[in-house]
Amino acid sequence: MAFEYELPDVGEGVAEGEIVAWHVAPGDHVDEDEVLADVETDKAIVDLPSPVAGTIRELHAEEGDVVEVGGVVVTIDVDDEASEQPEDASEPDESTTAAESSEPALKGADGETPVPEGRVFAPPNVRRLARELGVDITAVDGSGPSGRITEGDVRSAAEAEEPERKSAVTKRSDAGDKKSAVTKRSDTPDGDRKSAVTKRTTAGGTDSSASAEDHAESADRDRTVAVPAARKLAAEHGVDIDGVPTEKSRDGEPFVEVEDIEAYVETRQRAEPATEPSETTTAAGTPATAAEARPVSREPYQGIRRTIGDQLQAASSEIPHATHHDTAVVDELVATRERLNERADERLTYLPFVLQAVVAALDRHPVMNTELDEDAAEIKYKEYYNIGIATATEAGLMVPVVEDVDAKRLPELSAEISELIERARSREISREEMQGGTFTVTNFGAVGGEYATPIINRPETAILGVGELRQRPVVDDAGEVVPAQTLPLSLSIDHRVIDGAEAAQFTNTVIEYLETPSLLLLE
Amino acid sequence: MVVGDVTTGTDVLVIGGGPGGYVATIRAGQLDLDVTLVEMDAYGGACLNRGCIPSKALISATDLAHTAGAAEEMGVYADPAVDMQGMISWKDKLVRRLTNGVESLCERAGANLIEGRAEFDDTHRARIVKSGDGQGSESVEFEHAVVATGSKPIEIPNFEFDGDRILSSEHALALETVPMSLLVVGGGYIGMELATVYQKLGCDVTVIEQLQDALPGYEADVTEVVRERAEELGVDFRFGRTAKNWEGTGDGLILRTENEDDEREEFTGEKCLVAVGRRPVTETLNLDAVDIETEDGFIATDDRARTSLEHVFAVGDVAGEPMLAHTAFKEGEVAAEVIAGEPAALDSQAVPAAVFTDPEIGTVGMTADEASEAGYDPVVGQMPLRASGRALTLNEPEGFVRVVADSETGFILGAQIVGPDASELVAELAVAIELGATLEDVGATIHIHPTLGEAVHEAIKGARQESIHY
Numbered sequence: 003m004a005f006e007y008e009l010p011d012v013g014e015g016v017a018e019g020e021i022v023a024w025h026v027a028p029g030d031h032v033d034e035d036e037v038l039a040d041v042e043t044d045k046a047i048v049d050l051p052s053p054v055a056g057t058i059r060e061l062h063a064e065e066g067d068v069v070e071v072g073g074v075v076v077t078i079d080v081d082d083e084a085s086e087q088p089e090d091a092s093e094p095d096e097s098t099t100a101a102e103s104s105e106p107a108l109k110g111a112d113g114e115t116p117v118p119e120g121r122v123f124a125p126p127n128v129r130r131l132a133r134e135l136g137v138d139i140t141a142v143d144g145s146g147p148s149g150r151i152t153e154g155d156v157r158s159a160a161e162a163e164e165p166e167r168k169s170a171v172t173k174r175s176d177a178g179d180k181k182s183a184v185t186k187r188s189d190t191p192d193g194d195r196k197s198a199v200t201k202r203t204t205a206g207g208t209d210s211s212a213s214a215e216d217h218a219e220s221a222d223r224d225r226t227v228a229v230p231a232a233r234k235l236a237a238e239h240g241v242d243i244d245g246v247p248t249e250k251s252r253d254g255e256p257f258v259e260v261e262d263i264e265a266y267v268e269t270r271q272r273a274e275p276a277t278e279p280s281e282t283t284t285a286a287g288t289p290a291t292a293a294e295a296r297p298v299s300r301e302p303y304q305g306i307r308r309t310i311g312d313q314l315q316a317a318s319s320e321i322p323h324a325t326h327h328d329t330a331v332v333d334e335l336v337a338t339r340e341r342l343n344e345r346a347d348e349r350l351t352y353l354p355f356v357l358q359a360v361v362a363a364l365d366r367h368p369v370m371n372t373e374l375d376e377d378a379a380e381i382k383y384k385e386y387y388n389i390g391i392a393t394a395t396e397a398g399l400m401v402p403v404v405e406d407v408d409a410k411r412l413p414e415l416s417a418e419i420s421e422l423i424e425r426a427r428s429r430e431i432s433r434e435e436m437q438g439g440t441f442t443v444t445n446f447g448a449v450g451g452e453y454a455t456p457i458i459n460r461p462e463t464a465i466l467g468v469g470e471l472r473q474r475p476v477v478d479d480a481g482e483v484v485p486a487q488t489l490p491l492s493l494s495i496d497h498r499v500i501d502g503a504e505a506a507q508f509t510n511t512v513i514e515y516l517e518t519p520s521l522l523l524l525e
Numbered sequence: 526m527v528v529g530d531v532t533t534g535t536d537v538l539v540i541g542g543g544p545g546g547y548v549a550t551i552r553a554g555q556l557d558l559d560v561t562l563v564e565m566d567a568y569g570g571a572c573l574n575r576g577c578i579p580s581k582a583l584i585s586a587t588d589l590a591h592t593a594g595a596a597e598e599m600g601v602y603a604d605p606a607v608d609m610q611g612m613i614s615w616k617d618k619l620v621r622r623l624t625n626g627v628e629s630l631c632e633r634a635g636a637n638l639i640e641g642r643a644e645f646d647d648t649h650r651a652r653i654v655k656s657g658d659g660q661g662s663e664s665v666e667f668e669h670a671v672v673a674t675g676s677k678p679i680e681i682p683n684f685e686f687d688g689d690r691i692l693s694s695e696h697a698l699a700l701e702t703v704p705m706s707l708l709v710v711g712g713g714y715i716g717m718e719l720a721t722v723y724q725k726l727g728c729d730v731t732v733i734e735q736l737q738d739a740l741p742g743y744e745a746d747v748t749e750v751v752r753e754r755a756e757e758l759g760v761d762f763r764f765g766r767t768a769k770n771w772e773g774t775g776d777g778l779i780l781r782t783e784n785e786d787d788e789r790e791e792f793t794g795e796k797c798l799v800a801v802g803r804r805p806v807t808e809t810l811n812l813d814a815v816d817i818e819t820e821d822g823f824i825a826t827d828d829r830a831r832t833s834l835e836h837v838f839a840v841g842d843v844a845g846e847p848m849l850a851h852t853a854f855k856e857g858e859v860a861a862e863v864i865a866g867e868p869a870a871l872d873s874q875a876v877p878a879a880v881f882t883d884p885e886i887g888t889v890g891m892t893a894d895e896a897s898e899a900g901y902d903p904v905v906g907q908m909p910l911r912a913s914g915r916a917l918t919l920n921e922p923e924g925f926v927r928v929v930a931d932s933e934t935g936f937i938l939g940a941q942i943v944g945p946d947a948s949e950l951v952a953e954l955a956v957a958i959e960l961g962a963t964l965e966d967v968g969a970t971i972h973i974h975p976t977l978g979e980a981v982h983e984a985i986k987g988a989r990q991e992s993i994h995y
Contacts (some may be wrong), residue, residue, distance in 0.1 A: 117828035120899060123936050123961035134868040148934035150961045334833040
């Protein structure tokens with residue numbers, strides 16, 4: 003018996019998720035709760051556990067596909083039923099019975115799909131597939147030209163028939179549902195489900211035009227679904243519709259819309275003046291316009307990358323940023339850390355010292371630990387210190403949050419920071435662990451560099467960038483240029499809430515603690 | 526079981542090595558089934574030995590002679606002499622070549638070939654009675670059987686085939702001399718093809734048909750082209766007359782007929798060909814032993830080529846109309862594939878058919894009337910060959926290509942072609958129908974100029990009111 007697993011709401015009010023990776027393939031056997039896939043929502047990646055034990059029949063989304071909640075992601079042949087229902091998908095249906103009764107002399111074998119009477123506008127392979135999948139082809143709506151039935155139409159019809167057949171199982175598993183939050187299946191009607199799997203690029207014409215260039219050479223399909231208007235437009239522009247790039251699909255077939263063709267034609271027109279002159283170009287030089295024809299590679303702007311981008315754009319355009327730069331001379335901190343590390347079980351990094359200094363400074367400059375509530379026309383002062391640590395990962399920037407930094411001792415803090423960063427990098431971190439920060443530290447100095455212009459992590463109002471700790475020349479009290487361990491600091495503030503002077507004062511306090519770490523003992 | 530029998534076992538027992546049987550055999554071999562083919566006469570069946578191939582050989586040869594002798598208009602003057610024995614031995618040679626080819630194809634597919642006549646002992650066992658004296662018999666136990674015993678010409682009362690004066694089509698394809706005159710009873714496709722051959726060979730041919738026109742089953746305007754051409758060649762038609770009996774004379778026979786009003790008429794001729802159809806061969810099978818159902822003498826089959834016994838299949842002429850070699854091919858394939866567990870079925874959207882008269886007829890799918898009856902609103906496109914450059918250069922401008930489509934969707938529903946090479950031309954439209962192609966699809970396809978295929982193209986475009994050359 004086939005179980006169609008619909009994407010559950012894997013977060014709070016999440017509407018869609020991107021399939022980042024499949025851990026199973028058709029034919030694999032899975033146990034209940036075995037992880038089927040990694041699904042990425044706005045900010046986190048969650049495991050998608052199997053609600054049943056069985057054999058994977060079909061994956062309905064590819065890695066990178068964005069699936070709406072309620073969209074079917076995988077069909078699983080449930081174990082219990084497997085013995086009763088052989089894999090042969092051509093199960094008996096009413097039409098078989100009808101054919102039998104109308105022609106009692108000659109019964110088809112059990113489970114066979116009878117050949118319909120009259121014309122069927124579908125090619126032989128599609129008719130064969132319909133028999134194989136047990137689909138009554140006369141009941142299939144064709145999406146091809148003039149309503150011709152395609153392979154995709156038959157497959158969709160086969161999928162649509164499945165839920166009816168499995169209704170008994172559905173009810174039973176609903177009754178015994180242990181973890182409804184994750185395995186709850188919505189009762190989306192089949193019709194809606196078909197469109198559930200879409201590529202992010204269908205969201206707008208801009209994206210599809212971008213992908214047109216992207217795949218300008220690779221799009222060479224055998225077949226393409228398109229409405230007549232699209233085919234006509236393609237013909238008018240002399241465009242091979244199978245060559246028009248698209249990430250969209252309808253009923254399992256590549257689907258090209260009018261806008262895709264327009265975008266493709268536009269791209270082609272842009273490309274032509276660029277490439278044609280190059281044919282006549284001598285070895286002397288390449289025309290500047292040919293730059294467009296130079297090889298580029300592209301990757302999708304979606305998932306975490308896009309989430310980061312959207313956040314940063316909102317922060318950057320909404321918040322009037324000002325950045326204050328200063329440097330702490332931290333010879334004493336370096337020495338202190340070395341001494342401590344001689345005794346510590348786990349080596350301390352500098353970051354916990356920075357965090358303690360920041361918290362101590364926040365305590366003295368509460369305006370830095372705020373949130374601007376514009377709707378209420380209020381500045382919200384937070385009397386707790388949850389410090390986010392901006393962390394570079396392969397997937398992009400993530401900000402795990404260390405809660406109640408003021409209540410944690412140095413070794414504890416150090417261990418927690420290391421663990422959070424590690425889990426962010428391995429993408430094991432949960433959404434919750436990246437929420438609720440009051441102030442953020444970004445340690446770009448781990449990579450190198452001195453000063454930067456950090457962008458504030460909304461809804462916070464300040465962020466401290468820490469440059470590379472290293473020896474730099476400084477002028478000492480005697481007026482001599484001497485080498486000293488220095489830590490460059492860049493503090494960006496929401497200038498609506500925080501004045502420049504306050505930023506400078508806060509930075510001074512941070513520097514004070516960093517330069518004289520023993521002061522932290524008073525905190 | 527007879528004492529002394531040898532019993533062997535097989536996955537698939539194919540009974541009969543004609544178009545249905547040998548294709549089932551080869552396909553079953555391809556699908557790694559253990560297959561045994563029993564043939565009691567000659568590989569290739571009636572088609573290769575006594576039907577399609579011999580008749581086409583004679584048609585081609587006589588056409589060549591006739592055309593060369595009737596091309597003054599084209600500036601060619603010739604009077605070809607025909608050596609009937611030479612023509613027949615050429616035909617026999619190529620038939621041998623083809624039957625040997627079929628046999629070796631079956632061997633290459635891994636089939637076990639047995640010469641003999643198979644009859645059912647029970648539902649899973651057949652006895653093979655070997656041809657030749659003292660060969661004894663053999664029992665074969667089978668998982669599946671495919672009955673492909675074919676058909677033979679129908680005899681009508683008082684007209685037993687004697688091969689001398691009363692000829693079957695099989696006899697008529699093996700005559701060593703051209704008779705002075707030939708009476709042809711039956712104006713169907715076999716009668717018409719052979720009437721044309723013998724008329725062109727200089728024989729005086731009269732066609733006697735019970736119905737009111739030749740080639741029943743074809744539309745009147747299609748038949749008309751062929752009949753008028755036959756009349757032009759000198760064939761006499763006598764419609765509405767039933768052959769009652771005959772009497773031998775010194776150099777031939779007198780044939781007595783009656784019409785609906787019991788009016789008698791006599792015809793004289795040197796020989797009489799009776800071509801009133803073919804009947805299934807089931808009498809050799811001992812069907813009673815297995816209780817396989819028949820309908821009007823044919824073995825009843827379902828859409829999987831399966832008989833009333835689930836593991837026994839029947840293909841080809843023995844399984845009923847249309848009695849065409851190419852449907853037998855298809856049925857043989859489907860039977861083998863279904864036995865192998867594949868989702869095959871007899872789901873062809875249309876069966877093309879040809880009549881190798883002068884000119885040829887090629888049809889596929891529905892006529893306009895049939896389309897209307899089936900609930901379509903048909904649109905028709907027709908291209909007369911006199912407007913075809915290629916037909917004119919062939920000096921064969923008679924005939925037309927007609928295409929029937931659904932006006933709403935443009936799906937091609939059928940075609941009727943009468944003209945030179947109509948049997949070849951119809952293949953394109955068969956593909957179009959099988960794929961569910963529309964008028965626009967075929968209309969948008971480039972056709973070679975100058976060919977007869979362009980006429981198909983024009984007819985298609987004509988149905989869209991877009992024809993260019995007509």
